[in-house]
Amino acid sequence: MDALTFCIIVPLASALACIMCWRMPVAQRWIGVAGMLVLLAAAVNLFAVVAEDGIQAITMGNWPAPYGISLVADLTAAIMVLVAAIIGFTVAVYSVADIDARRERFGYYAFLHFMILGVVGSFLTGDIFNMFVWFEVMLLSSFVLMTLGGERAQMEGAIKYVVLNLISSAFFLTACGILYAKTGTLNFADLALKTKDLMEPELLTITAMLFLVAFGVKAGIFPLFFWLPASYHTPPVAISAIFAGLLTKVGVYALIRVFTLIFTGDMFFTHGLLLVLAGFTMVCGVLGAMSQFDFRRLLSFHIISQIGYMILGLALFTPLALAGTVFYLFHHILVKTNLYLISGIAQRYTGTFHLKQMGGLYAATPWLALLFFIPAMSLGGIPPLSGFFAKFSVVKASLAGDTLFSPGAAILGAIALAVGLLTLFSMIKIWNEAFWKKPDADHPVNPAALTKMQSWFLFSPVVVLAVFTVCIGLAPEFFFDFALRAAKQLLNPDEYIQAVMGGRE
């Protein structure tokens, strides 16, 4: 039982330790990195426990389940916590060479840990209002990270990011209020039991739509994604990498949670709407990316299009489709963070993020080119890398005849394939512009831009994440097996409800 709380205590303790060392930035830095390593160990432990013994649940203050606040880890949550810890650790290592002394002095590592705390808390909570609180912990820290440094571009991006996220929080809280008014409970498992009896189906659908807007803004689904490409490319690379990897996926996770546990009444409407939105999200994201020539802005639009695939899996609601979504989640977090980290190294070498001004990176730094090639091809869905299996399972599920929307869902499968092709096109565009083309006269590649020490800190996280991508690609069965088990738990909420409401200890 301790495995659960440990994952929350560790980032909190590291964040507080960083604040204690406020005047010692170097100490903060190493506490920051070490804290992430401990969190990684805690997450591995949690994952092992959940994979071995099934869903873990614990209710605060030893109250019986619906009265205290529950923490629950099913396999999906455990996988997400594990991936969050991996990303947290790699980004913390990268930050050592990427974050300037001024930002370190103003508590960068403390807020990084507070944000991870919010992310892990959102994954592990079993209570809808508690999830709101974790969201706010995560958001407020992300606001600080976004604005830390106070450069003009950052402030312009931040105002859009902050305002739209606060509006979505208001929707979230309103929906919580309505749910409580009708059911008298906020516990996910208790809600899953009570909503169908206590709420009129119409009101339940309206509440579902409020949650869809609230989490949709956070996940960046169509048509609520505008804040994302307007802000994600403005802070330093390490910060935008962890935002790109984790934050939107917390929104997706929240959508998965409520649309598998609570809102399964009028599935033809709610999940049908998700299906349509998934299609638009995929297409809009990828088309938006095609016209971009800023390295990070292009990648930002690709986050949106990839979110579409995850929502597609959720909307189809079959074991294979949801397994695809879970597989997609962890594949995408690793790959996308890696691409952002690489964009930062490319910027160090050439002095620009603009693809038209870059060039010649392949000739000057072939290893960086190889490291870019792996996640880029994975994002495009080229076998045998991780992205292929993620896309394959979602598309296969949409073509199978067992969904609620067959055979119409096959159209979405076709869209997904076309979007995959366009994604590949975008990645090839980056390859041609930044790596293949001759160096730009004003921005020559300068391999001496990084000291040996800096390269070590910048490259090792990229290598680790690339190795993960290759491993998932080479042994997909091992990883897909976990995704399938997670999907079965999501589709069969009885196990979740039993773990929370059932016997103590």
Next chain:
Amino acid sequence: MELVLAITIGVLFAVASFLLLRRSVIKMIFGIAVLSQAVHLVILTSAGLKTGAVAFVEEGATALPPTAADPLPQALILTAIVISFGVLAFTLAMTQRVDETVGTDDLDEMKGTDV
């Protein structure tokens, strides 16, 4: 009483939407402040309004008296108010910083990053 509160909540949501749609950053921030007040009132009404007793368990009793108000929305609203207070303080500080670095209050002029 429920009707009065319902109308108040509706008006607050309308005012908040109007303010949020303005181009001026500071009016938008006021919009968020009003919006969060509207949401707090939604939570307050969620357990129904009644002029009952405060939510204390009497000495010797094991449960709340039936006339007692539901204490949970009050706990929720308190949490939500504290959070929205912190968030509002942050946004105001941020607005000041935006004004210093960007030099305008007009959202239409903040397109420097949208290229």
